[in-house]
Amino acid sequence: MEDFERLLNESSGEIIEISTSRPDSKMPEWRSDLPEIIPVMPLRGVVLFPGTVAPLTVERTASRRLLDELLPKGRLLGLATQKDADLDVPGAGDLYEIGVLGNILRMVRQSDEKTLVLIQIVERIRLTKFVESNPYLKARFQILENKFPRKGARWEATLRNLRESAQNFINLNPNIPDEAHQALAAIDSPSILTDFLATNLSLDLVQKQRLLEEVDVKKRAEKVQATLNSQLHIAELQQKLRADVEDEFSDAQRRAYLREQIRAIQRELGEGDGTEEQVDDLRTRLEAVGLPEGVKKQTDRELKRLELIPPASPEHAVITGYLETVAELPWNTMSEDHDDLGLAREILDRDHFGLEKVKRRLLEYLAVRKLNPEGRGPILCLLGPPGVGKTSLGRSIADALGREFARISVGGIRDEAEIRGHRRTYIGAMPGRLLQEIRRVGTRNPVIMLDEVDKIGADFRGDPASALLEVLDPRQNDSFVDRYLDVPFDLSQVIFIATANTIHPVPAPLRDRMEVIDIPGYTTEEKLQ
Template identity: 45%
Template sequence: MKKQSEYTIPLLPLRGLLVYPTMVLHLDVGREMSMQALEKAMMEDHLIFLSTQIDTNIDDPIREDLYEVGTLTKIKQMLKLPNGTFRVLVEGLNRGKIEQFHEQDDYFSVTVTSYEDDSHKDIELEALMRTLLEYFEQYIKMTKKVSAETFATVADMDEPGRLADIIASHLPIKIKEKQEILETFDIKERLQKVIAILNNEKEILNLEKKIGQRVKRSMERTQKEYYLREQMKAIQKELGDKEGKSGEIEQLLKRIEETNMPEHVEKAALKEVDRYEKVPTSSAESAVIRNYLEWLITVPWSHATKDDLNIEKAERILNRDHYGLEKVKERVLEYLAVQQLTESLRGPILCLAGPPGVGKTSLARSIAESLGRKFVRVSLGGVRDESEIRGHRRTYVGAMPGRIIQGMKKAGTINPVFLLDEIDKMSNDFRGDPSSAMLEVLDPEQNHHFSDHYIEEPYDLSKVMFIATANDLSAIPGPLRDRMEIITIPGYTELEKTHIAKDHLLPRQIKEHGLTKSQLQVREEAFQMIIRYYTREAGVRSLERQLAAICRKTAKLVVSGKKKRLIITEKNLEGFLGKRKFHYGQADAEDQIGVANGLAYTTVGGDTLQIEVSLSPGKGKLLLTGKLGDVMKESAQTALSYVRSKVKEYGIEEDFHENFDIHIHVPEGAVPKDGPSAGITIASALISALTNKPLRKEVGMTGEITLRGRVLPIGGVKEKSLGAHQAGLTTIILPKENEKDLDDIPESIRDDLKFILASHMDEVIQIALVGGEK
C-alpha cells in the first residue's frame, strides 16, 4: 500500500452506504451540511471525502460518529432536484484516513491521508485471486442476486486489491463488515477476508437450499394428504356418506376447544377425533367413537355456577318450603356460613334418613335453590349392577356411562346438588355390588378422581354437594354409611302436619285441580280428623292424597253447578272421604292380663305393638307367633330366662315352666317384625300372665333386657314417642340411657306424655303392673 499526499477537502457523511475505490455510484444528498460540502467541493477541485456513519439514526453527526477510514472520491456530476436535494455521481479514487477534523460555518472539512494499492504481484497473490474468483463463481451459481455478466467483468481484472473491493461490494453483508474490508490496507489480508466471507455465504446458501427443500417436501406432503382426503370424501360419498366427515370433524374440534377440558382429557378427545376421521361412516366402530366423543364433549369439565352465599335468603327459602326440620336447615346454613368464610369447601355428603313422605327429596331441591345451584336427582332403588354406577366399558354393545356421569351431564355444571335417592334400596348380584362402587363417589378423599369405565378419564366430583336419602339406615352397608353425615328426619307431629296441610299441601292441590281459595276451605278441626282417622304415617304423602280426593269431589260439584263454594268441617268430612279408616287412640279400654303395649319403629314411622302372652296346660313349650325375626325370638328367650330367675321375687310358681305351655303372640302376623327393643315388653307380658295381674292400659314401653334384668338403650325414641302419642298412651317407659334423646321430642308431645326412665326390670314392673309398686 503506497502512501500519497495529504488533502484538506470537504466531508460528506454517508448513512447506510459505503463506496469502495474505483466504484462509480449515484448518491442523493438532502442534509444541509452535506449539500454545503458538495457546493464547496464543486467550487474547488471536485474532490470530497466520503465517510460512513457508525449509527445511521443520527441526523447531525460529529467526528466520534464517523469511521476514520473512508474513500477519497471525485464528483463527476451534480444535479439539483425539484425537491431541493442534490443527485451526485461520484467515482471512488483511493482509501483515505482522517488525520484532522475541521468544523466550518456550515459544513465539515477534513485533512486526510490518501493510500493507493501496490501494483506488485507475487505467486501468493495470484493464488488468492484465483481462489477468490472460483468462490465467487460458485456463489453466483448458487444465488440469483448477482448476474453472470458481473462475473465476466470481474474475471478480467488484473489488480488484486480492486478485485477484492468489487466482489465485496456485490456481497449481501452488513456495513460493518464492508467497513472492515475498506480498513484493510494490506491486499493479501483483504483477499483472505473476502474469501472467508464468500465461504460463509456459500454455507448459508446451502442451508437455505436444504430448508427450502424441506419446506417444499412438507408442502408436497400436505398437498398429497389434501388430495387423499378429497379422494376419501369421494369414496365415502359413494359408500353412502352423503355429507362426508370434514364439516363434522371441524365442528367436533371447535366444540372440544370450547369445552375447556383438562389437558389429558383434551389429548384423549383429539386422538379419538383422529380415529373417527379415518374410520368409514358405515362401520359400526364409527358410531361407537362418535357416541364416546359426544359424551366427552357434553359432560361438564370446568363450567360451574356461582354459589349464592346469602344465609338470610337461604333460610327464607328453606322456611318457605318446609315446616319444622330444624336440624337439617341448621346444617345447611352452617355449610353456607363456612363456605362464605373460606370461599372454597369440598361438597359435604349428607344422608337424610327418615320414613317416606317426610320431605327428603323436596328438601334437597330447596337446598339447591338456596345455594343457587343446579339440581339433579338419580334414583338408586332396585340398582343391582355395578355398571349402573361406574358405567360399561366401551367394548360392550350399547355401552353408556354410569348414572353419576349421566347426572353430571344433565346438570351441566361441575358443582350441582346431586340427590342420590333411595340409597338404601340398592342390592347386589353376580354383576357386582353397586354400594361398593358408591364408596368412591362418596369418599371426599377419592372422588376428585372418580373413574367411570366408559369415560375412562378421571372425573372430578369433589365440588358436587351429594345428598342421599334413605328409609332404613340398617340396610346401608357400614363402609358406605361411614362416608355420609346422617341427618335423621323422624316424622311430623299432629300439629306440624296440620301446619303443612294448611300452608303447603292444600294450596298446591287447589291450584292443581283448577280451583280457587274461595271455592274450597278446610277448617282446622277437619284437618285434625283427616290426620287422625284417615291417615297413619310419619310423613304427609297419604294426607296429600286425601286432600286431593276432597279437591276432586269439590271440582265435580262446582262444574256440575250444584255448589259454588264448599267449607269442609268435621261434620261433612265423611261425605267426602267415606267412613273412618283408622282408630285414633288404640289403647285398650281397660287393663288386661298378659297384654303389654310395646313401641316399635317401622319404615313408616313409630307405631304401637301389643304383645300378648297366653298360658295353657302343658310341659313348658315356648311358642312364638306373629312372623318374628331372629332378634325378637332371642329377646323372648332372654325374657323367659329372666322371669324364671325371678320367680320368688314376683310370687310365681317355681315349676310353671313344667306345667304350662307359653304362647307369645304379636298381632298382624303377616307383617315381619324384628328389632332389639321388645325385651322389657315381652318380660312384662310374661310376668303379668304368670302373676295373673293386669298391666296398665295407658303405659307403653320400649327397651332391651339382659339375663340379669338390665334395661339396655334403643333407637328411634322420637318416632316411638310420636306413635305412642297417636295411640293415646300417656306414660312411656324408656331405658335410663336414652334420657339424652328426650330433647329431640317436640315440646307439644313432651307436655302430653309422662316419661319414666328405668335402668332395671324391677322399675318397669313397678310402673307397668297394676299393684306392681307393692
Template identity: 45%
Template structure:
C-alpha cells in the first residue's frame, strides 16, 4: 500500500505543462498570485504544490479550474529576470491530491494528501519493468527524439514507480494522457498504461515512415505536373487562350503600361512581374510580389491636377473660410503670384505653429481649395518608428509603405496639398528617429528622389505643397525646423473671436442643432462675455463648445414650448452657461506701493500679472513664492542684484539688504509661471517697496532685465498688449527692440493705449513710479 501524509503548502498553477515526481525542470513564473505563492514557499522549506489548469486560456483561475491531482515539488533555485518574471528550478518529489483550499486571495494555499511509491518489487513488477525498458529502447531507436545516454541512465533504475514516472516524462503525450498517468497511484496500473502508450507510439512512428515515403513520391509527381503545366501554358499562349494565371499577368502588364511610371520604375515592375509569373500561386512570395505590384500601379506617377491660379478667387476663398490670419494668407497668395508668373515653382514647405484651436488644419484645407488641389492629411502625433515614414522593407511579414507614400496613393495626384499634422509630437526610440526620416521629405533639394523602403524605387515629391502644423516649436529638432518656413499663429484677439463667432461658429452650430436664424440670437456683448469669462484659450474650440451648449439649451426651450425665440445677452448669459469660470487680471483701483503690473504670455493668450514685494526686518533673506519657474527665479535674482548695485541712485539705503528680508510673490500660486519678461516688473516693484513710492496703477510693463539695467526684447507683445487693454491699463512700457512688433497689434487697440519704448530700467522707473520725473 502507498504511504499517505497530509501537509499544507502553497499552490502554483501550471498552464499546458505537467510535472511528474523525480522530474527536474525550469519554470517561468509571472502571474502575481503565482509569484506570491513562490515567495511563501521560499519561506516554508521551499515546498510548493504544482497542479495543471484544465483550461490554459484562463488568466485568473479559481478552485474549480485545477486538476485535483498534482505533484509536490521543492524549489531548488529562484532567479528574477529583467522582464519582471521569475525563473524557477523545481524537483518533483511525490504525488499529491488537493483535499481543501485554505486561501485563494493573495495566493492559493491548499491541504494535500501525498502518496509514496511502494518500492517492494514482485515478479510481475519485474516483468513489467523489463517490458518498459525494451519498448523504450525501441522507441528511442525509431524516433531519434531521445538520446541514447538517456536510456543508459534509465536502465539502472530499480524502483518500478520511479522508472514509470521518468519514462512518462520523455514520452510525447497529450496533457490529458499525462494527467491520467499522474492520477494512477497504483504502480502496476501506471506501468501497464506506459506499455500501452509505448506500443501505440511504436505503431505511429511506423505509420509516419510509410506516409513520408508516400509524400516523397507525391512531391516527385508534383514536380512532374509543374513541368507539364508550364508546357500547357506555352501551348495556350501559342493558341491565344487566356486562362488561369496568364490572363492575370496580361492584365497586370496592361495596368503597368498605363500607370505612367518613370523608366527605372517600369523596369523594376516588369522584373517583379516576370518573377510573379514564374512562381506558383500558392507560394507566400507570390502574394508579396502581387501586393508590391498593386502599390506601384496605384501610386500617382504623372497624374497631376491643374492649378486654378486666380489671386482674387484664392483670396476670396481664404477670407471666406478664415477671419484674420493675415500673414498666412499673404504668404499663400505670394506663392500663387510667383507660380502664375513662372508656371513652375518647387512646392513651399510651410509650418504653421500655434496653440490648439487656432485653425491650422482647416487653413491647410482652405489652401488646397483655393489652389484647386487634392488635400491629404497625415497625423504624426505619437509616431516613433522610422518605418512609419520610410516604410518597411519587403523582407518583413506584413510590410507596407510609409505614411508619405500611403498619403500620395490616397491623394491620387503628384501635386496635392499634403498636411503633416502635429509634426512636433513625433518621438524616437530603438526603432529609429522618424524626424530624421522627415528631413528628406521636407528638403526641396532632396525630395525629388524620395526613397521608401517598401517601394525601393525613388519617388518625386517636389511638386507636393507640404504644410506642417505644430503646437510647440521648441520640440521640433533644429535640422527639421531649418527646412520649413515658420509661420506663427499666436491666437485670436477678442475682436477677432467676436467676428469668427458671428460669421462662422454660430451659423455652423445653428445648422448642426436644427435651429433657424430667427429662433436664436446671441448678442455681441454675450459673445464677448463667453470669450472673457467662459473660455481661456488662444483658439476658438472652447468658444464653439459654449455656443453649442447655448444651442442645446435653446433647442430644449423651443421644443418644450416655453418660447419661440431666444435672445442671449450679457445679462442672461449665466442662465445658459452657469457661473463664470475664468477671470482676467484687472488694473488696480489705486496706486500701490510694492505692487507692479506685468504682462504675461501663456498658452491661452495674454494675461496681466501682479507682482508684490513686501519688506520685513531681517538680514537680507530673499524669498520667492508663487510657483515660479527657474527662469523667473533668475530674473528676480538679477533684479535684486541690480537694485543693490544702484541703491544710492534710487535714494535707497545701500545697506537695506542687511536690515530687511524681502519677499517677492506672484499671486495665483497654484499656476506655474516662467519666462524672462518679468525682469523689469520685479525691479519696479522692488524699488517701489524700498523707496515707499507707489507704482502708477494704469501702467503695465514687460521686458527682460540685465545686471547692468539694460532692458532686452521679449516675445508675445501682441497678446500681452491685448490683455493689458482688456484689464483697463492705458500705458504700456516695452523694450525698445520690440517697437517693430507694434504693427501686429490691431489699430483699434493701439489708438487707446500709450506705448513707451525703453532701453534701460531707469526709464522704466521714471515712467512707472509716482513722484519720479517722467520722460514722456
C-alpha cells in the first residue's frame, strides 16, 4: 500500500481530464487523437470503472512486455476482466467484450517479475476485434458513450436520493474512511457518481461487470440504488446489533474493564497490590468446591465487592476472611460409611468392657442406618455419671462408621453465637462452633459430640439450648443458616450425639429431640477388667 501511495504522490504522467464537474455532454479534447488499435491487458478478479485511479500489480510476462513496449510511444491501453480468474494465459475469447480505456500515470519496476503501475480509467470501451495475441493481446475498440435522460424533476430526485443513500451508507459503515464524504460531495457528473458508487459497493464480479456494460446512466443509477438500498438495510441492522451489544455492556462491566486497565498500569509501574491475584485465587478455590447456586451468587457478589475495595480498607480483610471460610467448608465432601456391624461390634468391645445393653442399642442404631441410609434417625443422648466412657463411645461410633469425629463442649456456654455464629458486622466475627469443627474435619457427614448439654447456660446474650433445637431437628437442619455465612448449610448428614450427667436441667423441647441411653457406672470388678 505504501508503494501505491508513493506512486500516486510521485506520478509524472499526464492526467487526462475527466473532471467530475465537467458536463457529460461535452466531448473531451484528448479523444480527438485516439489510436485505432490498443494493447489489451487482462484483469483477474477485478472490474474497473471510469473516473477512478487504480494501482495494479503486474506479474504476467505478457503484461510486463506490454508495458515495456507501450510506454516509449504511448500511454493508452485497454483493460478487460477475465471470465475465469484461474486462467494464467487468457485468450481473446476468455475476456469480457466490454472493458475500459486506461491511461498509465506511473510505473515502477520492483523486480524482474513484478511491476507496479498506476492507471487512470477514462472511458468504457467495446473490444470489437482482436488483431494480435502474441506476444500480448491487441484489439480494435469503440468508445461507449453514456446515454443520459432528459433533465427534469424526477431525474434530479433520483440523483439526490442516490447521493443521500450513499451518504447514509458511509455514516453507518465504520470501515469506510471519512474522506469518502468529501470525495462524494465533489462529484457533480451523474455518470461518474454511479461509477464511483459501483466501484465501492460490495458486489461480486458478475454484478460489477453488468454495471460496467450498462451505458444508460438512468438504468445504471437505478441498479446502483437498488444495491445501495439492500446494503444500507444490512448496515442499519449491523448498527442496531452493535448498539444492542453496547447496551449489554453495562456500567459494571465498563468499571471492571477500567479497573483492569488500572491494574495493568500499576503492574507496569511496579505498584501492584496483589488484589487481582488474590481475587483470582479465591475465585478458583470457590469454583473447585462446587457451591450450591444460592451460595455461588452470594460469593460472586462478595468477589465483585473485593475487587472494588482497596486493600487498606478494614472491609477488605472481612470479605477475604469470609470467602476463605466459604472456600474451606466441605460443601460436597463426604466420608464413605462402613456398614459392617461385625466390625462395629469389635470396635465397641475393643474400646469398652461390659456395657452390653448400651452396645446392643448402639448396634441397633447402626443397623437401622444400614437399612435406611437416607433415613433421619433419632439424636442419641448418652446419660451417665462422669468417667463412664460417654465421650469414648461417641468416638467408637465414628470409627465403626468410618467417619470423622468432632467434639464440642457446650457446658457453660451462655452465648447463642457459639452455635449460630456472629454477624460479620462485628469486629472479630467468626462462624459458630459447629461450622468451625466441620471445616476442621473436612467432611459434611462427621460424628459430632455435643458434650455436657445439661450444663448449657442462658443470659442476656441468648439461649444456646434454643439454638440447638434447629441444629438437632432432622426436618430443619438441612438448611441451617449460620449468621456469619448468611447462606444455608446442610447438616442433615451429620450424626449428633449428646452427653449429659443428668437429664433434668436439659430443657424439655431439647429433651424431646433426643433418645436417652443410660450408661451406668462400672462396678469394682468391671473396673479391674
